Amino acid sequence: MKEDAKILITDLSVQRGYGIFDYFKTINDQPVFLEDHLDRFYFSAAEMFLPVDIEREALKNIFQQLIEKNNLPDSGIRITLTGGYSEDGYAPAKPNLFITQSAFSYNKDNFEKGTRLVTYQHQRQLSQVKTIDYLQAIRLQTFIKENNADDVLYYNASGISECPRANFFIVNERNEIITPEKNMLAGITRKKIMAFAGLNTKEESIQLEQLTTAKEAFITSTSKIILPVLKIDGQTIGNGKPGEITREIFKQMLGSQGN
Amino acid sequence: MKEDAKILITDLSVQRGYGIFDYFKTINDQPVFLEDHLDRFYFSAAEMFLPVDIEREALKNIFQQLIEKNNLPDSGIRITLTGGYSEDGYAPAKPNLFITQSAFSYNKDNFEKGTRLVTYQHQRQLSQVKTIDYLQAIRLQTFIKENNADDVLYYNASGISECPRANFFIVNERNEIITPEKNMLAGITRKKIMAFAGLNTKEESIQLEQLTTAKEAFITSTSKIILPVLKIDGQTIGNGKPGEITREIFKQMLGSQGN
Numbered sequence: 001m002k003e004d005a006k007i008l009i010t011d012l013s014v015q016r017g018y019g020i021f022d023y024f025k026t027i028n029d030q031p032v033f034l035e036d037h038l039d040r041f042y043f044s045a046a047e048m049f050l051p052v053d054i055e056r057e058a059l060k061n062i063f064q065q066l067i068e069k070n071n072l073p074d075s076g077i078r079i080t081l082t083g084g085y086s087e088d089g090y091a092p093a094k095p096n097l098f099i100t101q102s103a104f105s106y107n108k109d110n111f112e113k114g115t116r117l118v119t120y121q122h123q124r125q126l127s128q129v130k131t132i133d134y135l136q137a138i139r140l141q142t143f144i145k146e147n148n149a150d151d152v153l154y155y156n157a158s159g160i161s162e163c164p165r166a167n168f169f170i171v172n173e174r175n176e177i178i179t180p181e182k183n184m185l186a187g188i189t190r191k192k193i194m195a196f197a198g199l200n201t202k203e204e205s206i207q208l209e210q211l212t213t214a215k216e217a218f219i220t221s222t223s224k225i226i227l228p229v230l231k232i233d234g235q236t237i238g239n240g241k242p243g244e245i246t247r248e249i250f251k252q253m254l255g256s257q258g259n
Numbered sequence: 260m261k262e263d264a265k266i267l268i269t270d271l272s273v274q275r276g277y278g279i280f281d282y283f284k285t286i287n288d289q290p291v292f293l294e295d296h297l298d299r300f301y302f303s304a305a306e307m308f309l310p311v312d313i314e315r316e317a318l319k320n321i322f323q324q325l326i327e328k329n330n331l332p333d334s335g336i337r338i339t340l341t342g343g344y345s346e347d348g349y350a351p352a353k354p355n356l357f358i359t360q361s362a363f364s365y366n367k368d369n370f371e372k373g374t375r376l377v378t379y380q381h382q383r384q385l386s387q388v389k390t391i392d393y394l395q396a397i398r399l400q401t402f403i404k405e406n407n408a409d410d411v412l413y414y415n416a417s418g419i420s421e422c423p424r425a426n427f428f429i430v431n432e433r434n435e436i437i438t439p440e441k442n443m444l445a446g447i448t449r450k451k452i453m454a455f456a457g458l459n460t461k462e463e464s465i466q467l468e469q470l471t472t473a474k475e476a477f478i479t480s481t482s483k484i485i486l487p488v489l490k491i492d493g494q495t496i497g498n499g500k501p502g503e504i505t506r507e508i509f510k511q512m513l514g515s516q517g518n
Contacts, residue, residue: 008264011273050403098268
């Protein structure tokens, strides 16, 4: 059981917050966008100088065994790689790898409910790497509640970057679908959207001022898929309902992942 | 034994790098600057919204028991407080607290050997809080070695801030002892030095250009006490040996902590 799995406190994740992870879904026992997630997992590990002593195909076999054993057709699988049991609590050691599977099924009602964001000035370090660093995100949960929001949207001097666990998009007056080009994690859902045919998508910086004139806004992630943003900093986006372009992308996305 | 202590992987330190800690020495079974470390520990916990369900005096009793039981007269005691066993891996739970004691005795030869730094542009998030976030510091260990250095010195657009585990000082041409005033952790050793009588100390921003003209430089921490900086980015500081003012402060510091 996931709830029983333990790690020594000498691990560098506990001592120094040092680790990376990735997370993908299974739908009807089928992993969704597995190759993309594995690409990112190995990239993150390499960026943090964490050697992975298991080959890609062997890793996929482990996922398959987990799927067969756990009998959770709709699930989320998280693979975590930490700095390992460090003798002095600082020097990296042989990494520890663990994989957990939890029941997860997407609730389509979420889309209609949408989400409310509150902006906050912060730039995640090593933002292109999926590290376990969510120090600000966890800390800001109080701030989010105080601001009647559901999640936080980070920005810095060069514009908006991302939510802690989701990428951000707006649809502007010219029906262009814009997402920040840098300072954020390259999400798999974001990547899939950018590759859809027939969409007028663009990677471009988004300034805070552009939020007030956006026709639509939405966030994307593996678990949220596409979530319409109905309010930012208390201001209503568009008519306060999920937008038509957002809905179109959502439908296309559901289709592409096998829902 | 410290080496056997375990934590569930659902802890937010493992899942999201969320936790704080503090670290103090004992010399001959006597804790050094304990009140200062406890002040900072409770401050860090409050800043991260981590409730500490143990009173200060009770905590001191636990340290005392540990000291009596472990029989390590010269030691380092680390107290860690993490985000706890989160049900969804994101929402903070009841914090986990653990305390470990390890043998540690200061080696006075370190002072003569000094240390070499390499500069790197980075600003630690929540730098005034002693969080477990050492993501950059651990990652940069390769970079440090490649640059024939022993540690990294962070700087940002507004100047130099700190080393990952030490505060930074220079002695300038006017024999002023200067340490950065912001963007860094307020170290206990730093605080003690600033309170010494008869020293011409100043909290002031230090720019990269000032390093080349510094007569002396040193770093301070609980375990390093005072360590002369002999090189920065390959450039020799002063005459490349521990400076006289640095040595004076070192002596005074050794005296004040009961060495």
